[in-house]
Amino acid sequence: xxxxxxxxxxxxxxxxxxxxxxxxxxxxxxxxxxxxxxxxxxxxxxxxxxxxxxxxxxxxxxxxxxxxxxxxxxxxxxxxxxxxxxxxxxxxxxxxxxxxxxxxxxxxxxxxxxxxxxxxxxxxxxxxxxxxxxxxxxxxxxxxxxxxxxxxxxxxxxxxxxxxxx
Numbered sequence: 001x002x003x004x005x006x007x008x009x010x011x012x013x014x015x016x017x018x019x020x021x022x023x024x025x026x027x028x029x030x031x032x033x034x035x036x037x038x039x040x041x042x043x044x045x046x047x048x049x050x051x052x053x054x055x056x057x058x059x060x061x062x063x064x065x066x067x068x069x070x071x072x073x074x075x076x077x078x079x080x081x082x083x084x085x086x087x088x089x090x091x092x093x094x095x096x097x098x099x100x101x102x103x104x105x106x107x108x109x110x111x112x113x114x115x116x117x118x119x120x121x122x123x124x125x126x127x128x129x130x131x132x133x134x135x136x137x138x139x140x141x142x143x144x145x146x147x148x149x150x151x152x153x154x155x156x157x158x159x160x161x162x163x164x165x166x
Contacts, residue, residue, distance in 0.1 A: 019124060023104055026128050027097070033134045034100055035093040045139045050091050054078045067141045073098065074140075099143040103133050106150040113157040 027034075041047060049067060053074025061068075077094050081087040104127055111123030127133070136143050159165060 034096040102147045110154040
């Protein structure tokens with residue numbers, strides 16, 4: 001095995017590795033819902049956001065009302081998949097996987113701020129059995145908003161508990 005990988009794994013604590021393992025298992029279990037077929041893609045929101053990533057790469061800047069942050073998520077995905085005849089479907093699937101991981105990790109990060117009230121693995125268990133994250137993924141801007149809100153709340157709670165910026 002690669003020595004850099006072994007060094008990295010040795011530096012991580014067991015709790016972090018367990019959380020990442022649970023996330024990986026959860027990702028495998030929900031992967032059929034994360035890798036859509038054409039008819040499963042939201043024709044209004046998700047389609048527009050995927051196209052906004054393509055448009056951004058082609059030099060078209062979207063107006064602020066149409067979620068430019070989501071376009072920044074899908075633009076690199078278009079760069080990776082643009083040579084494929086199924087670039088649209090690949091972008092949708094990879095985008096859903098990335099947003100699912102982002103929502104999962106930011107929610108876990110938020111639960112870490114409440115360690116004194118409950119164990120963070122309670123949140124991990126709820127994330128593992130819940131289908132709420134999959135439902136949120138039908139609109140990528142909602143998924144990104146959920147992630148950014150959880151992260152902002154985690155930092156706000158951390159600041160209020162320690163009176164210093166984390």
